[in-house]
Amino acid sequence: MIKIRAHLPRDIAYRVKWLNNPNVSRFIGDRMGQKTSLRKEREWFGDYQKAKNKKFFTICDDSKPVGFVGLSNISRANKNADLFIAIGEDDYRGRGVGKIVMEWIIDYGFKRLKLHKINLGVIKDNIPAVKLYRALGFVTEGEMKEEVFYKGKFYDFLSLAIFNKTETNK
Ligand SMILES: CC(C)(COP(=O)(O)OP(=O)(O)OC[C@H]1O[C@@H](n2cnc3c(N)ncnc32)[C@H](O)[C@@H]1OP(=O)(O)O)[C@@H](O)C(=O)NCCC(=O)NCCS
Numbered sequence: 565m566i567k568i569r570a571h572l573p574r575d576i577a578y579r580v581k582w583l584n585n586p587n588v589s590r591f592i593g594d595r596m597g598q599k600t601s602l603r604k605e606r607e608w609f610g611d612y613q614k615a616k617n618k619k620f621f622t623i624c625d626d627s628k629p630v631g632f633v634g635l636s637n638i639s640r641a642n643k644n645a646d647l648f649i650a651i652g653e654d655d656y657r658g659r660g661v662g663k664i665v666m667e668w669i670i671d672y673g674f675k676r677l678k679l680h681k682i683n684l685g686v687i688k689d690n691i692p693a694v695k696l697y698r699a700l701g702f703v704t705e706g707e708m709k710e711e712v713f714y715k716g717k718f719y720d721f722l723s724l725a726i727f728n729k730t731e732t733n734k
Pocket residue numbers: 587588591592649650651652656657658659660661662663664684685686687690691692693695696699
């Protein structure tokens with residue numbers, strides 16, 4: 565059963581494993597194919613613990629960590645944030661986990677954080693991701709042609725957003 569819990573220091577080693585998984589890293593728009601390290605992820609976690617504008621969670625199958633999801637650049641003033649999700653374990657992609665987790669984090673952003681808008685960036689060729697985001701109601705706000713260079717090829721990048729249609733606190 566899929567469970568979502570707080571992102572904890574014990575997840576740092578998983579972050580290294582997942583972010584270095586080519587099936588994940590080749591789809592991370594701002595750092596396509598780049599490697600991370602224990603030192604960099606410890607640093608990221610240290611900054612995360614101090615940050616007031618980030619909320620990250622670990623996705624688990626019962627107690628087994630399989631990925632992470634989060635909101636960053638949370639702006640209380642503008643009521644928006646940027647979303648990131650990665651299912652790091654290969655066996656857990658394409659089985660509906662992403663959909664469950666995305667529905668949860670959107671609900672968290674809109675109901676708990678009272679956001680108006682959630683943004684995300686995605687490589688246009690990331691078919692499962694784009695399909696999932698569109699099915700959830702994300703709309704295209706911009707398309708950056710040949711924005712990311714990876715292994716001899718340029719990739720188009722989409723800027724997507726979903727709006728809170730039910731908010732009462734405008
Ligand atoms: C993108 C990601 C979060 C999607 O989660 P997932 O659990 O794999 O997706 P789901 O199983 O919930 O499927 C979502 C939709 O994509 C479709 N899909 C899944 N895998 C697919 C594939 N290989 N090809 C085409 N469509 C696919 C499913 O059919 C589903 O649509 P449906 O509900 O209409 O059937 C996950 O694959 C992932 O973490 N990928 C690597 C990192 C990444 O790309 N992160 C996003 C950066 S923006």
